[in-house]
Amino acid sequence: MTVPFIDLKRFEDGFLEDWEEKVSKISKAASFIGGQEVELLENRLASVTESKFAVTCANGTDAIQLALRALDIGPSDIVLVPNMTFWATFEAVVNVGATPVTVDSETKDGGVDINAFFEAVEKFHPKAAVIAHLYGWGTGNLEKIRDYCSSENVFLIEDGAQCFGTKYQGDPIYKNALISTTSFYPAKVLGAAGDGGAVFTSDELLAKKVRQLANHGRTSHYGYGLVGWNSRLDSLQAAYLNLALEFLPQRITSRIEAIRFYKSHLSDIGIHHMSAPKPYHENGYCHVGLIADLSLKKKLETSLREQNIGFGNIYPGPMSEQECSPRYMKSHVGGNMARQICDTVINLPVFPYISEQELREVVETVKTVCEGT
Numbered sequence: 584m585t586v587p588f589i590d591l592k593r594f595e596d597g598f599l600e601d602w603e604e605k606v607s608k609i610s611k612a613a614s615f616i617g618g619q620e621v622e623l624l625e626n627r628l629a630s631v632t633e634s635k636f637a638v639t640c641a642n643g644t645d646a647i648q649l650a651l652r653a654l655d656i657g658p659s660d661i662v663l664v665p666n667m668t669f670w671a672t673f674e675a676v677v678n679v680g681a682t683p684v685t686v687d688s689e690t691k692d693g694g695v696d697i698n699a700f701f702e703a704v705e706k707f708h709p710k711a712a713v714i715a716h717l718y719g720w721g722t723g724n725l726e727k728i729r730d731y732c733s734s735e736n737v738f739l740i741e742d743g744a745q746c747f748g749t750k751y752q753g754d755p756i757y758k759n760a761l762i763s764t765t766s767f768y769p770a771k772v773l774g775a776a777g778d779g780g781a782v783f784t785s786d787e788l789l790a791k792k793v794r795q796l797a798n799h800g801r802t803s804h805y806g807y808g809l810v811g812w813n814s815r816l817d818s819l820q821a822a823y824l825n826l827a828l829e830f831l832p833q834r835i836t837s838r839i840e841a842i843r844f845y846k847s848h849l850s851d852i853g854i855h856h857m858s859a860p861k862p863y864h865e866n867g868y869c870h871v872g873l874i875a876d877l878s879l880k881k882k883l884e885t886s887l888r889e890q891n892i893g894f895g896n897i898y899p900g901p902m903s904e905q906e907c908s909p910r911y912m913k914s915h916v917g918g919n920m921a922r923q924i925c926d927t928v929i930n931l932p933v934f935p936y937i938s939e940q941e942l943r944e945v946v947e948t949v950k951t952v953c954e955g956t
């Protein structure tokens with residue numbers, strides 16, 4: 584049986600029909616930029632994230648760049664970046680002209696290594712730090728990092744591209760962030776019918792600046808108060824996201840059930856799960872990561888491939904080790920646990936409405952490999 588790593592075609596009953604109807608309506612009105620759908624989406628996003636303001640934009644990478652620019656981060660500024668994240672986190676810092684210092688990550692939860700983080704702040708006095716909430720959860724040390732950054736006057740930007748819907752200490756994770764971002768890339772927790780992103784903040788001035796930057800720095804139609812760029816989310820994407828939001832709780836529940844299934848069936852096989860730290864107990868619905876030593880990992884990969892089961896390696900390499908990184912980085916702080924995560928993690932299929940039969944197939948394959956070693 585083939586089990587895909589991700590299948591985005593499992594739409595709820597009626598979803599595609601509703602979408603087609605929206606496309607037809609918006610097309611007939613030729614209202615492609617801004618308008619009701621975008622406004623409705625932003626209001627709903629603000630309410631779901633319990634942030635005062637939600638500003639939509641073109642993609643998750645732009646969202647980070649908008650947050651950085653709104654905080655006046657630019658040339659000659661140093662920005663801390665976790666070594667274990669998607670490339671966009673690093674890229675955004677370089678694209679605004681700032682200089683990244685990478686900080687090591689923790690093998691336990693994939694979050695930033697807090698001691699390395701403190702050391703990096705003391706050593707480099709960065710103007711800002713970006714942290715990434717990977718795999719559907721955030722770092723166990725989130726409150727400590729937020730408090731520390733605020734006391735040291737380091738602007739903290741939270742890249743929440745993988746944690747939409749995650750709760751931290753009972754609140755949406757974005758709620759108490761200075762500024763946070765997400766991506767609506769189709770494979771993310773809340774995916775669009777193309778690219779999209781958003782910035783969340785409860786600071787009115789920051790929200791205003793983000794909105795202005797994402798629309799050419801406009802003060803009026805042909806008046807410009809800033810040099811920004813065009814990073815608007817279009818009306819069709821907003822309409823799709825408004826439909827998807829209706830089903831988000833169901834989609835997240837389905838992901839959580841998949842993770843539970845893996846955990847309960849793969850608990851005693853001698854390999855390790857990467858899982859959400861305590862404050863997020865029920866979260867971690869983006870990816871399930873098995874930590875296996877190199878030889879076991881190779882065997883797992885071979886068997887999964889033979890059985891036509893999709894798997895991932897999120898991520899195969901740390902930021903500091905990319906071909907072009909040395910050209911842009913000032914330094915790296917901490918050890919190289921990020922490399923260890925990259926080398927040992929293997930991600931199993933998790934997506935909304937993955938069937939029990941599919942989950943069983945994955946579990947059987949993994950078990951057979953582990954029990955045979």
Ligand SMILES: *Cc1c(COP(=O)(O)O)cnc(C)c1O
Pocket residue numbers: 642643644645668669671672715716717742744745766767768778779780
């Ligand atoms: C997906 C992702 C991004 C980038 O989002 P895009 O919408 O693809 O630009 C940034 N950071 C992380 C952690 C991501 O997973």
